[in-house]
Amino acid sequence: EIVLTQSPGTLSLSPGQRATLSCRVSQSVSSDSLAWYQQKPGQAPRLLIYGASSRATGIPDRFSGSGSGTDFTLTISRLEPEDFAVYYCQQYGSSLYTFGQGTKLEIK
Amino acid sequence: QFQLQESGPGLVKPSETLSLTCSASGGSITSSTFYWGWIRQSPGKGLEWIGSTYYSGNAFSNPSLKGRVTISVDMSRNNFSLKLSSVTASDTAVYYCVRIGRYPLYYYMDLWGKGTSVTVSS
Numbered sequence: 001e002i003v004l005t006q007s008p009g010t011l012s013l014s015p016g017q018r019a020t021l022s023c024r025v026s027q028s029v030s031s032d033s034l035a036w037y038q039q040k041p042g043q044a045p046r047l048l049i050y051g052a053s054s055r056a057t058g059i060p061d062r063f064s065g066s067g068s069g070t071d072f073t074l075t076i077s078r079l080e081p082e083d084f085a086v087y088y089c090q091q092y093g094s095s096l097y098t099f100g101q102g103t104k105l106e107i108k
Numbered sequence: 109q110f111q112l113q114e115s116g117p118g119l120v121k122p123s124e125t126l127s128l129t130c131s132a133s134g135g136s137i138t139s140s141t142f143y144w145g146w147i148r149q150s151p152g153k154g155l156e157w158i159g160s161t162y163y164s165g166n167a168f169s170n171p172s173l174k175g176r177v178t179i180s181v182d183m184s185r186n187n188f189s190l191k192l193s194s195v196t197a198s199d200t201a202v203y204y205c206v207r208i209g210r211y212p213l214y215y216y217m218d219l220w221g222k223g224t225s226v227t228v229s230s
Contacts, residue, residue: 032213037155044204044220045155050211056218088155092214095168097157 002026004089004100012108019076021103023089028069033092036065036074039102040085048087049074081107110135112205112221120199120228126192130205130221137186138163143208143215146179146190149223150201160208161188195228202226 003026013019023034031052037045047056049065052072062077076083084107089100116128130144137144145160159169161179169177178191192199203226207219 035216037217044223045217046220047216047218050216051214054211056211056216090155090216092216096170097160099155099157101154 002029002091002093002096002098004091004098006087006089006100006103008103009101010104010106012106013079014108015079015081017079019074019079019083019105021074021087021105023067023072023074023100025070025072025091029091029093031068031072034065034067034072035090035092037088037090038083038085039088040082045088076105079105110207110219112207112219114203114205114221114224116203116224116226118225118227120195120226121230122196122228123194126190126195126199126226126228128190128203128205128224128226129187130189131185131187132207133186137181137188138183141210144179144181144188145206145208145217147204147206147217147220148199148201149204150198153201156201158190158192158203163188197228200226200228 005024007022034052036049039045053065064075086102111133113131120126143160146158159177159179161167167179176193181188202223204223205221206217208215209218
């Protein structure tokens with residue numbers, strides 16, 4: 001069973017700063033199988049990044065994804081007020097979708 | 109534009125079957141491009157994939173739910189449904205229906221319903 005571990009659990013930053021969120025996978029996976037989602041309070045999650053590094057439709061270019069193997073990163077280059085939310089990584093493998101536990105990005 | 113909307117009882121008794129329907133609008137559920145699925149979110153377990161199906165069948169589900177899941181499609185009504193049997197309090201969650209699109213080698217949840225809260229309690 002693949003486990004996704006996100007860190008940190010909570011990240012406190014100010015608008016304009018750079019955010020770096022980590023997703024570690026318990027075994028090496030194809031980068032094509034890794035995605036990131038954003039969830040704001042009271043809303044459903046939204047697809048941000050697929051294939052580890054490709055932005056979904058309508059996602060601003062301040063969001064970028066990178067990584068391979070077991071270590072993946074979501075970077076937000078300059079935080080906007082609307083970016084403060086919870087972020088989840090997700091992996092698909094062996095007919096099973098698995099999510100990380102989430103990183104809460106909060107305003108400092 | 110394409111939208112999904114969940115519906116169903118907000119309260120289910122323990123040992124009974126949870127039944128939810130997801131109605132699609134703005135497009136056809138018989139599109140060959142997509143799968144359809146269910147995700148749930150509870151405070152204790154975060155986001156959990158329940159299962160997915162193609163419009164013509166071939167549903168598959170999370171093994172952790174031990175065969176309690178049935179997902180079916182009603183093409184005539186342009187919707188799909190979830191049945192989760194023998195529910196317990198641990199099945200209390202917000203349930204989301206999702207569209208799963210191909211990007212390009214793997215499938216991801218690119219459209220979500222707003223979610224519906226289900227509580228399991230007597």
